[in-house]
Amino acid sequence: MSYPADLRYSKEHEWVRVEDSRATIGITSFAAEELGDIVFVELPEIGADLSQFGTFGVVESVKAVSDLYAPISGTVVEVNEALGDAPELMNSDPFGEGWIARVELSDPSQLDALMDADAYAAETA
């Protein structure tokens, strides 16, 4: 399987897309597939401080309930409210409309601790 080349990936199967000082966070297509039909996501609060690899929410599928781990530290500036009514967007478009939150990065150097698309593809192979 191949993954978008412009993203960074964590071992916990979250992705980050960096645009200037902000980053968008979501879960990967691999995670979405493993979870099965996602029925609920508990979003972080705007203004919450996330720390890299700390939990920041919960995703619930018909099979399991899993914590969401922040791939990067930062302050939440926006959450994907659309997931409230349509959590299945995380299954159908995990790298696009299924995004979870946007954060203001506190330490961009943390990106170095994440994988690129090829490394993540190898990790999930």
Add this chain to the structure above:
Amino acid sequence: MSYSPHTEADRSRMLAAIGVGSVDDLFADIPAAVRAGDWAIPDPLTEQEVRAELARLAGRNRIPEVSFLGAGVYRHLVPAVVGEVIGRPEFATAYTPYQPEVSQGTLQSIYEFQSLICELTGMEVATASHYDGATATAEAALMACRLTRRHRVAVSAGVNPDYRRVLETYCSGPGVEVVIVPIDLAEGGSGATDPAAAAAALGDDVACLVAAQPNFYGQLEPMAELAEAAHGAGGLLVAVVEPTSLAILAPPGAYDADIVAAEGQPLGIPASFGGPYVGLMAARMAAVRQMPGRLVGATRDVEGRKGYVLTLQAREQHIRRERAASNICTNQALMALAATTYLTAVGPQGLREVAELSSVQARHLAAALEDAGLAHRRFGGTYFAEVTMTVADAARRLAALAERGIVAGYLPERDEPQLRDTLLLAATELTTDDDVARLVEALEATR
């Protein structure tokens, strides 16, 4: 024969592994005063001797001939069908098994209970029940904290003092601050929560205002205004209600309550010391994932037949472990079935008659005491079926009447010193005019 599978060596290894000196040290947090001392266990008795001893103990019970005691528990008629249904072996002995879905009958009865509680409260979703009204109230306050992500709870002093104590215990663990919103207890006062005072006490970081309708002193609260005050502070309104009163009072759904908690005992469960009782909880659908305890849902199987399931279990302890919505993983199924059977047996009209008769008899009681010059209403405003009366020398006369087999209500000064020389008297449809006449006569005799 020893029932313990562990040898002394096993125990020593376990204690060493956790770094504790002795088994007694594990109980160090329990105050010495409440620990069991030496057991004084008498010699064995024959069955005949045991029966005689139990009969002797039972003979010491004093069943009042006339009672006006309420204060959260109410003596209503329990139709015989309630005992008949909950005594059926399928219900009386079966616990919701794992896998619960094999017990479709049990799940259906819980689903019907939830539907009835929703109809009664005007809310959108109800849980499968809780231990009692006090724990349901505490759980509702913690649920409000989860929903608002705030950690301060305001409680009207009109909420049952026992509920407030349980709430404080529940809040002490997670570090939730509990503040009391005072009510006007002065002679001739409203006996209710003042919305302006409540608004001032709430602040902008309060998770909820907990208020009771009717309140502990029988008084009706301005619930719609209290809801407005709570919402104005960005918090929720937790309404603690008396279920039979909902047949004639506005349901919490109509005054914008966010969470409803109640003691379900008046619905077909006899008044008895220590219960078992049943807690009710209902809320808006948007809050469903933060509700504690179990929920039964209706669905269809692959062949399109109706069926019942335990739903949204992810909130529960056995899946989310320490991140669960609550430590409650079960419900008070048999007592919930009693409430379901009761509500079904009396129907909407029957419940309205129960509520009307109770409130009519409470007014007859208050008027009789006032006409005899024995007492007068402590508060202005209006009340449901329980009334706080100012009575000279209340504590002494309550004790004197108990000697005559009459329980003249509850003594509010136990919880509120300000309410010295008042009695809280409850009436239900079982309160007869003769009961009232006997109370008047007995109070006269103790002037």
